[in-house]
Amino acid sequence: MAEAAIELIGIDKSFGTVRANRDINLVIERGTIRGIVGENGAGKSTLMSILYGFYQADSGEIKVGGKPVSIKTPNDAIALGIGMVHQHFMLVQNFTVIENIILGAEDEALLKRSIANARSELERLEREYGLEVDPDAVIEELPVGLQQRVEILKALYRGAEILILDEPTGVLTPAEADHLFRILKQLKDQGKTIVLITHKLREIMAITDTVSVMRQGTVVATRETAKTTVEELAELMVGRRVLLRVEKGEAKPGEVKLAVDNLTVRDSRGVTMVDDVSFDVRGGEIVGIAGVAGNGQSELIEAISGIRKAVSGTVLLDGKPIEVTGQADPGELRDRGLAHVPEDRHYVGLVLAFEENENSILGYHDKTEYLKGPFLDIDAIRADAKQKIEKFDIRPANDRLKTANFSGGNQQKIVLARELEQNPGVLVVGQPTRGVDVGAIEFIHKQLIAMRDRGKAVLLVSVELDEIRSLSDRILVMFDGRIVGERGPDATEGELGLLMAGVERQEAAE
Amino acid sequence: MSNPYAKLPAWADYGLIPLINLIVAFIVAGLVVLLVGENPFRAAVILVEGAFGSGTGLAYTLYYATNFIFTGLAVAVAFHGGLFNIGGEGQAYIAGLGVGVVCLAFDHVLPWWLTFPIAILGAAAVGALWALIPAYLQAKRGSHIVITTIMFNFIAASAMVYMLVDVLKPRGSMAPQTRQFVEGAQLPKLGWFLSEFGLTVRPSAPLNLSFLLALLMAFFVWLLIWRTRLGYEIRTMGFSPKAARYAGISETRIIIVTMLISGALAGMMALNPIMGDQHNVSLDFVSGAGFVGIAVALMGRSHPAGIVPAAILFGMLYQGGAELAFEMPNISRDMIVIIQGLVILFAGALEHMFRPWVQAAFASLSPRTVGVAQPKGERA
Numbered sequence: 107m108a109e110a111a112i113e114l115i116g117i118d119k120s121f122g123t124v125r126a127n128r129d130i131n132l133v134i135e136r137g138t139i140r141g142i143v144g145e146n147g148a149g150k151s152t153l154m155s156i157l158y159g160f161y162q163a164d165s166g167e168i169k170v171g172g173k174p175v176s177i178k179t180p181n182d183a184i185a186l187g188i189g190m191v192h193q194h195f196m197l198v199q200n201f202t203v204i205e206n207i208i209l210g211a212e213d214e215a216l217l218k219r220s221i222a223n224a225r226s227e228l229e230r231l232e233r234e235y236g237l238e239v240d241p242d243a244v245i246e247e248l249p250v251g252l253q254q255r256v257e258i259l260k261a262l263y264r265g266a267e268i269l270i271l272d273e274p275t276g277v278l279t280p281a282e283a284d285h286l287f288r289i290l291k292q293l294k295d296q297g298k299t300i301v302l303i304t305h306k307l308r309e310i311m312a313i314t315d316t317v318s319v320m321r322q323g324t325v326v327a328t329r330e331t332a333k334t335t336v337e338e339l340a341e342l343m344v345g346r347r348v349l350l351r352v353e354k355g356e357a358k359p360g361e362v363k364l365a366v367d368n369l370t371v372r373d374s375r376g377v378t379m380v381d382d383v384s385f386d387v388r389g390g391e392i393v394g395i396a397g398v399a400g401n402g403q404s405e406l407i408e409a410i411s412g413i414r415k416a417v418s419g420t421v422l423l424d425g426k427p428i429e430v431t432g433q434a435d436p437g438e439l440r441d442r443g444l445a446h447v448p449e450d451r452h453y454v455g456l457v458l459a460f461e462e463n464e465n466s467i468l469g470y471h472d473k474t475e476y477l478k479g480p481f482l483d484i485d486a487i488r489a490d491a492k493q494k495i496e497k498f499d500i501r502p503a504n505d506r507l508k509t510a511n512f513s514g515g516n517q518q519k520i521v522l523a524r525e526l527e528q529n530p531g532v533l534v535v536g537q538p539t540r541g542v543d544v545g546a547i548e549f550i551h552k553q554l555i556a557m558r559d560r561g562k563a564v565l566l567v568s569v570e571l572d573e574i575r576s577l578s579d580r581i582l583v584m585f586d587g588r589i590v591g592e593r594g595p596d597a598t599e600g601e602l603g604l605l606m607a608g609v610e611r612q613e614a615a616e
Numbered sequence: 617m618s619n620p621y622a623k624l625p626a627w628a629d630y631g632l633i634p635l636i637n638l639i640v641a642f643i644v645a646g647l648v649v650l651l652v653g654e655n656p657f658r659a660a661v662i663l664v665e666g667a668f669g670s671g672t673g674l675a676y677t678l679y680y681a682t683n684f685i686f687t688g689l690a691v692a693v694a695f696h697g698g699l700f701n702i703g704g705e706g707q708a709y710i711a712g713l714g715v716g717v718v719c720l721a722f723d724h725v726l727p728w729w730l731t732f733p734i735a736i737l738g739a740a741a742v743g744a745l746w747a748l749i750p751a752y753l754q755a756k757r758g759s760h761i762v763i764t765t766i767m768f769n770f771i772a773a774s775a776m777v778y779m780l781v782d783v784l785k786p787r788g789s790m791a792p793q794t795r796q797f798v799e800g801a802q803l804p805k806l807g808w809f810l811s812e813f814g815l816t817v818r819p820s821a822p823l824n825l826s827f828l829l830a831l832l833m834a835f836f837v838w839l840l841i842w843r844t845r846l847g848y849e850i851r852t853m854g855f856s857p858k859a860a861r862y863a864g865i866s867e868t869r870i871i872i873v874t875m876l877i878s879g880a881l882a883g884m885m886a887l888n889p890i891m892g893d894q895h896n897v898s899l900d901f902v903s904g905a906g907f908v909g910i911a912v913a914l915m916g917r918s919h920p921a922g923i924v925p926a927a928i929l930f931g932m933l934y935q936g937g938a939e940l941a942f943e944m945p946n947i948s949r950d951m952i953v954i955i956q957g958l959v960i961l962f963a964g965a966l967e968h969m970f971r972p973w974v975q976a977a978f979a980s981l982s983p984r985t986v987g988v989a990q991p992k993g994e995r996a
């Protein structure tokens with residue numbers, strides 16, 4: 107057996123009454139890729155945060171390279187050769203790649219020499235690991251896949267021998283993810299140790315050597331990847347059997363509910379994000395928009411739901427226009443039966459500082475049933491919220507709890523409950539299961555299918571290709587602001603992956 | 617990841633932490649007193665006795681508190697909408713015109729109880745108007761409201777000098793102030809109410825009916841923010857402008873309406889000194905109450921139930937401080953400002969300084985009283 111890179115012995119961590127980690131024992135061998143899977147709230151991130159010095163364990167011991175260590179801050183972790191690539195990148199958006207890489211590792215007050223040193227070091231790293239990035243590019247102009255590479259370079263630049271990646275593929279195309287995996291394999295071959303935190307079981311199967319499953323703060327199992335199956339891991343994660351494929355019947359498309367015609371949207375910097383896009387969504391079908399994050403899907407659904415102004419084009423809701431290029435009012439669109447589950451539930455779909463019941467009327471707070479004159483009818487609002495909590499099994503079942511204290515899956519259920527219970531004719535939904543645990547994903551998918559089966563039109567945007575494929579009746583692929591192809595639900599991942607990478611279009615152009 | 621601490625029970629959050637901050641502020645202030653060679657304990661006794669020890673002292677304390685309740689509420693309302701209204705000082709000052717014009721027009725004609733409601737409207741309208749311009753510039757042009765409201769304080773100050781010196785000053789008078797109002801524009805004092813409890817109050821003590829108006833407004837602000845649709849929209853905007861946009865709440869409308877309410881509340885402060893005490897409009901009658909309002913709102917956590925006691929605390933510092941300066945020769949007026957500054961520093965600006973320790977203490981003492989930590993499965 108290989109030598110241990112990291113040993114965690116009896117790690118315990120509580121937040122108040124919640125024991126986020128209990129008695130965790132984990133040995134990660136040098137030069138291997140270890141997967142850590144588990145639902146949200148299973149304690150993966152807490153454990154990694156302890157390892158990276160964000161938190162201290164209440165008890166337990168950490169050994170790095172066989173020696174007991176005390177990691178009090180991320181700087182201690184870095185000094186021990188532990189690097190972390192966060193799910194949400196920690197990059198300064200308007201700095202260049204090289205400025206980001208030396209950030210916090212500058213040698214002296216003046217930057218000139220640090221930058222020169224970094225440049226030669228960076229060239230070496232890029233050569234060695236195939237991590238090409240233009241060092242002078244500004245971060246905000248780079249695609250997400252490259253931004254992630256910058257994060258990895260940052261860790262390597264600081265001499266990381268152990269690299270922790272937290273949900274690294276959430277924002278990548280299948281091709282970019284494959285590239286990332288190749289990089290990780292290369293790093294492994296060079297003797298680096300990699301810890302991959304993810305909820306995507308297929309990735310675990312594809313790349314890891316061993317996998318540990320966490321549930322409710324403990325490691326419930328560690329398996330050699332070659333000797334386990336996706337089904338077994340899913341069962342270990344949730345503690346019961348899970349339906350991984352969504353069961354649904356044939357779609358019965360009806361009338362066109364939502365018609366998008368030649369829609370063009372620019373972002374705040376004037377870059378065209380949605381370029382002359384046209385499509386229809388009929389009642390009784392789910393139309394999925396596949397694509398790598400940042401190819402205009404977000405702007406598309408924001409324009410349709412009246413949050414972002416479009417430059418040109420028309421959108422018809424039940425045959426009547428939405429003023430997408432003018433003063434479209436999301437409130438009015440709700441009255442007309444268009445519900446929107448936004449991609450970003452933390453800052454758009456919810457007000458995290460509000461009590462649950464306050465969020466359960468967000469956007470519908472104009473409805474007379476929630477009001478008594480100019481006053482909120484608190485009793486009615488709370489009764490309504492309790493009903494939704496019951497129906498959508500939102501936990502904890504406390505409508506007075508601050509929304510920030512719900513888990514990701516339950517927060518998403520709060521949004522869904524609010525939007526679906528208004529019985530809209532059209533549902534526009536972005537990333538419905540991002541950061542949501544397996545059990546809740548199953549529930550959310552069932553709800554979306556039920557919407558469809560009631561004859562509603564559903565427009566689904568997701569970067570999870572599996573989700574698009576299992577839910578959609580038709581799949582549109584977006585690349586660089588355009589719809590580059592339409593496929594049926596039986597399209598293969600490879601086929602969609604190529605479209606998402608814009609391959610077909612480039613070939614056609616040549 | 618930014619908040620690794622457990623939640624505190626409400627009483628600790630709203631009671632214990634402000635108390636600790638206050639005690640520390642007084643300890644540091646005590647050291648300052650020691651430094652100038654006075655006995656800090658005697659100073660504390662003089663301060664508290666000066667503010668609460670006599671009927672007259674109490675009346676003065678509550679009179680000052682009235683000013684701070686109005687301006688504190690003004691800051692709090694704007695703050696709920698995510699707006700930092702630094703312009704309470706100017707809004708209150710210029711609102712003196714509204715009050716003054718009403719009083720000058722009606723004090724010979726109407727009884728005070730008819731002049732008062734008109735003057736309230738006058739004060740609120742002028743204060744709101746003065747807040748409207750920065751609000752409009754923020755909503756439509758993106759000019760930062762902190763900058764514009766600060767600048768509007770200066771404009772208000774200059775405008776009032778002009779108005780008082782060149783327009784409102786009676787011919788032949790040497791003082792830059794309006795004529796004295798007669799009875800029709802004089803609010804009844806509330807000293808008699810304190811006398812009911814056996815306290816002796818000098819008739820000149822300025823506590824007046826505006827105090828009750830301030831308390832009423834505190835209630836209205838609570839009602840507005842937590843019980844009305846508008847308040848819901850203001851809070852949504854304050855916490856997350858993106859969520860407000862998503863919910864179909866017009867940013868422009870909320871900025872303007874919130875600032876109108878905020879300006880109106882600041883404006884009402886002018887009623888207290890003008891109609892309640894000095895019975896004229898004079899230069900610099902606001903004397904910093906607009907700025908103290910910021911500290912009061914911070915300390916009161918933008919909640920009326922916190923603002924009223926915070927305002928009374930600052931009223932105590934004003935009144936007791938005056939006594940202190942009088943009693944202790946080494947302690948000048950400026951020393952009092954230092955003490956007030958320390959309270960603002962610890963209670964307002966350094967509000968979170970002791971929080972981690974208190975939270976750690978709570979977590980180790982009784983885990984059960986501490987709420988559930990935020991789930992760490994994902995991070996925004």
